Amino acid sequence: MDATRPTNGKALLNCAIDPATHGREFCLARLRDMLRIRRMEERCAQLYGESKIRGFLHLYIGEEAVAAGVLPNLTPEDNVVATYREHGHALLRGVSMNAIMAEMYGKQEGCSRGRGGSMHLFDRATRFYGGNAIVGGGLPLAVGLALADTMLPRPGAVTVCFFGEGAVAEGAFHESMNLASLWRLPVLFVCENNLYAMGTALSRSEAQIDLTKKLAGYDIATGHVNGMNVLAVHDAARQALARVREKRAPFFLELHTYRFRAHSMFDPELYRDEAEIERWKAHGPIHSFTDRLKAAGQMTEADFQHLDAEAMAEVEAAVAFAEAGTWEAVSDLARDVTAA
Numbered sequence: 001m002d003a004t005r006p007t008n009g010k011a012l013l014n015c016a017i018d019p020a021t022h023g024r025e026f027c028l029a030r031l032r033d034m035l036r037i038r039r040m041e042e043r044c045a046q047l048y049g050e051s052k053i054r055g056f057l058h059l060y061i062g063e064e065a066v067a068a069g070v071l072p073n074l075t076p077e078d079n080v081v082a083t084y085r086e087h088g089h090a091l092l093r094g095v096s097m098n099a100i101m102a103e104m105y106g107k108q109e110g111c112s113r114g115r116g117g118s119m120h121l122f123d124r125a126t127r128f129y130g131g132n133a134i135v136g137g138g139l140p141l142a143v144g145l146a147l148a149d150t151m152l153p154r155p156g157a158v159t160v161c162f163f164g165e166g167a168v169a170e171g172a173f174h175e176s177m178n179l180a181s182l183w184r185l186p187v188l189f190v191c192e193n194n195l196y197a198m199g200t201a202l203s204r205s206e207a208q209i210d211l212t213k214k215l216a217g218y219d220i221a222t223g224h225v226n227g228m229n230v231l232a233v234h235d236a237a238r239q240a241l242a243r244v245r246e247k248r249a250p251f252f253l254e255l256h257t258y259r260f261r262a263h264s265m266f267d268p269e270l271y272r273d274e275a276e277i278e279r280w281k282a283h284g285p286i287h288s289f290t291d292r293l294k295a296a297g298q299m300t301e302a303d304f305q306h307l308d309a310e311a312m313a314e315v316e317a318a319v320a321f322a323e324a325g326t327w328e329a330v331s332d333l334a335r336d337v338t339a340a
């Protein structure tokens with residue numbers, strides 16, 4: 001299939017979702033990735049209740065298979081751009097949990113020196129270019145990064161841009177898709193379709209809810225896959241990235257997923273009922289993968305407990321690191337302020 005030709009949302013992807021085809025070590029590593037995100041964020045929710053973490057906090061709980069499936073396919077040379085729901089992406093890209101937790105607290109030891117908080121995790125060393133509070137705000141940034149890579153050139157480097165389905169309503173989405181296609185930029189656009197943009201269901205705001213169809217207008221190849229299945233996501237992203245690298249052209253990958261928690265910590269969730277949440281939880285990415293691994297004889301309950309205990313110990317160490325961190329001196333407040 002030619003990556004420059006739209007597929008109108010037909011699943012391109014030949015996913016080898018049988019754990020046996022991936023091997024035990026690989027599968028346990030993906031489970032570990034998801035558990036690290038889950039345990040870190042559950043602790044963040046608790047810390048928010050204790051006012052240790054303040055401001056906004058958007059949890060990724062329920063969507064972990066997306067970051068855990070896509071990110072292992074990248075090389076250190078690739079760029080990553082994400083949204084305000086980005087704690088898991090930063091973690092799996094290689095930002096330490098200590099630096100993330102300290103940033104959540106607003107401490108100087110945080111990855112953005114305590115000035116960004118939950119929505120603005122950033123780490124140049126791992127080419128993690130944020131954390132962006134603006135819906136669709138990461139898309140032009142990703143296009144710019146890929147344009148820079150094309151012009152420098154940095155052959156082989158690709159940019160992966162994660163964004164929610166709410167971004168398709170933004171002008172920046174359409175401008176970004178147009179330019180990425182016109183200039184043949186190596187960007188993998190990963191749409192995390194969790195069905196809601198805050199309290200607005202996709203079907204209440206978009207005439208065309210098959211998002212991949214929108215890409216036909218930009219001549220961008222597309223695919224979609226179950227975003228609750230980490231192996232399906234991994235294989236889909238691997239194939240999509242191979243096309244982006246080979247053709248030096250963008251690709252739009254839509255992943256169907258669901259957030260189990262509220263949009264942020266201030267959301268009474270009046271727009272969806274408990275039964276819907278429970279239906280999705282039945283397909284939760286961690287327990288469904290755990291069940292499949294056990295059924296395939298790849299993992300025991302003891303293996304699971306071991307991974308889980310490791311993740312929780314890492315979280316507690318990160319909390320201790322953040323607690324011991326330092327506040328920026330008030331006299332430093334104007335540092336880095338460049339506006340007149």
Ligand SMILES: Cc1ncc(C[n+]2csc(CCOP(=O)(O)OP(=O)(O)O)c2C)c(N)n1
Pocket residue numbers: 083085133134135136163164165166167192194196197198263
């Ligand atoms: C340009 C802009 N408009 C509105 C908002 C307020 N806002 C914050 S999150 C959000 C919903 C975005 O939903 P989606 O893109 O689907 O991502 P999700 O939160 O579901 O991960 C909105 C409207 C914003 N941050 N930026």
Ligand SMILES: [Mg+2]
Pocket residue numbers: 164165166192193194195196197198
């Ligand atoms: Mg959404």
